Amino acid sequence: MKKKRKDGLKRQSDIMKLSLEMFSDRGYHAVSVDDIISAAGIAKGTFYLHFSGKLEILEMIIDKYLTILYESVKVLDISMDKSIEDIKKIYLDVTKILLKEKGFGQFLKIVLRDISSINHELYGKINTFYVKLVMMSAEFHINAQKKGKIKKELDPVIASYCIFGAVKDLVFRLVVLEEKIDIMQSISTMFDLFLGGMLVEKST
Amino acid sequence: MKKKRKDGLKRQSDIMKLSLEMFSDRGYHAVSVDDIISAAGIAKGTFYLHFSGKLEILEMIIDKYLTILYESVKVLDISMDKSIEDIKKIYLDVTKILLKEKGFGQFLKIVLRDISSINHELYGKINTFYVKLVMMSAEFHINAQKKGKIKKELDPVIASYCIFGAVKDLVFRLVVLEEKIDIMQSISTMFDLFLGGMLVEKST
Amino acid sequence: MKKKRKDGLKRQSDIMKLSLEMFSDRGYHAVSVDDIISAAGIAKGTFYLHFSGKLEILEMIIDKYLTILYESVKVLDISMDKSIEDIKKIYLDVTKILLKEKGFGQFLKIVLRDISSINHELYGKINTFYVKLVMMSAEFHINAQKKGKIKKELDPVIASYCIFGAVKDLVFRLVVLEEKIDIMQSISTMFDLFLGGMLVEKST
Amino acid sequence: MKKKRKDGLKRQSDIMKLSLEMFSDRGYHAVSVDDIISAAGIAKGTFYLHFSGKLEILEMIIDKYLTILYESVKVLDISMDKSIEDIKKIYLDVTKILLKEKGFGQFLKIVLRDISSINHELYGKINTFYVKLVMMSAEFHINAQKKGKIKKELDPVIASYCIFGAVKDLVFRLVVLEEKIDIMQSISTMFDLFLGGMLVEKST
């Protein structure tokens, strides 16, 4: 009966925030529109006033965070010429900023757990970004290879996929499985592993 | 109207094969029991004669392939003392055998794409196996570290997670995204990367 | 296609009235939700908008009439001190009022014919009311015994159960079996029987 | 696989005994043919070899006990001329014999709890027997009225219905509700009540 008037964008943003949390907690498929509207305290019609359906909410969530990520990546892009230590620092800084927002973890959880099984071109968007990251990494490798810093015989794309595969799995265990992981040690080990390899150098 | 009689197990196995294919093609959530029975040309009742529900089919599929995988892993387990080259060969042999069966690829697709969003303790089964593999790898590392073949400063568990993360991502792109990937080169690069690292050794 | 809009409570009440009639006519088990919705000319969803299931409708019907009955009983409760003739009159008045509403007869039919075979705690509600009635009667007996109006050697609870058993059977034949019964004579005979017994008093 | 051959009648009787127990415990509607055959350890087909369906089993059970009851009633029928004490004794004897068989209690439970809500002419059979009993009682009353033992102003049929209504309710509470009831006292009170009434005789 009450017609709580709100600024349209504010309401939309509220519903998105709430949906993100519910999707993250219970999975996209397990959350119904009814769940969302009763949690948001709005009527059915109001929901469809703001979104064309359940999928659109997810799309908007994905778009929102993807926009942020593309922005963040620009910073890395410029850094092409910097040293590994600088890169490392920038990565960590960006990561810290992103993880500060609660929603980003929830976004990651949905992306890593659910998106691939929803399909609707949505996975494409995510994958496009992922591939872009990998390719940036590959370009960086090529650059470093030209400078003689990195082994020339390594395929830069494949190597990049390996690194991001390892990182993705770490994030999955952290965000989706909620394992207690010593992140600093994990990252440190990853750097050592990817930079120096496992084999003991044979001293001649 | 016709009652096509079959041996109970044969029919069950037929339905499972068909379901596996449909789950793999269209995703677990997108396939309804109706889809399965109309594709299988059987009546509703016949389905529920063999399975308690849609989830049970998936469980039985998972169990079937997990059993095969646990069997396959036994072979690797014994190989603890062998050289890296031997290990490499055994892995490739097992992989070849597994990939020969069409169903195994479909199983992998479901596992990598859908399972994490279904949850129902089913993901646990898969993860338990995955962790077992990682731990076997870690034990192998420890062994190799004792023999001085592998760097002692690398955490064997984290390193193993990195390797399996990279491999998982490769398989995902291969099986789920159906990218055309040069597998031999990918594996070769992965070996070089993980064994020798990226950095050019500074010759003094 | 058309969306006949109604006040929520009005529609709910309409469905209840209709269900009551159908349950009464054909028996609770013989009436499916489909039967109800097609008779009511509403969609499946509309039914489940108002009721959580078939059983809930019955529960709400029971609750509605039980509330009325408990209200009616309050009148009797106060009358503890009155004479048998007064009691008789009040009983008849209340009965007349109740039987005026068509639904009450249907309610009685369901209660007497179906409820005991549905069980789901629902019978408990009915039985609780029935026992309350019997106990009120027993208290009245005790009162009358104290005043020397009624034989002291009769167990008041058992006697009350006898009376209500006889009445219940009468109502059953009237409402469920739809026998043509001369109610006034039946009640009159019952009063004579229970008050004075069957045996001819031996005059000395 | 095993084809346990049994005498047809023995098997039929076994299934009936089992069904009776299950119907009595869980209610006719709540027991499926599947329940029966799995409890009996026979195959679906075997069941339909002996019975045309679930309802037929119930019918056969009802018929069986009704036959016994009609037999028992013959004894009472002859006793028309005997005294109240003799009648009382015969009733108690017959009751004792009947209650000795476990199945009779189960039969009563089904009859009093379920039958009226199944309807299918089956209730008619039961009711016919019930009415026969009532009418026998009425005839006895008339007889006794002629002999001046019982008040002439009481309608013998209505009075009989009262008595049987009271008895039915007692049996219901005993068999269906499984209340702990002092049967001897109940019967004793009932006799006192129906024979002598409640009112204290006014001595002049």
Place this chain on the structure above:
DNA sequence: TATGAATGAGCATTCATTCAT
């Protein structure tokens, strides 16, 4: 903007019964 009653296709499941073996 906002509401919430209404929709109906879709889904999972049950179960009495049939019939080829």
Place this chain on the structure above:
DNA sequence: AATGAATGAATGCTCATTCAT
């Protein structure tokens, strides 16, 4: 006489979406 795989109509229920108010 016995089996049990197969049937399919029937049933209960969900849920994204629409639309009159």
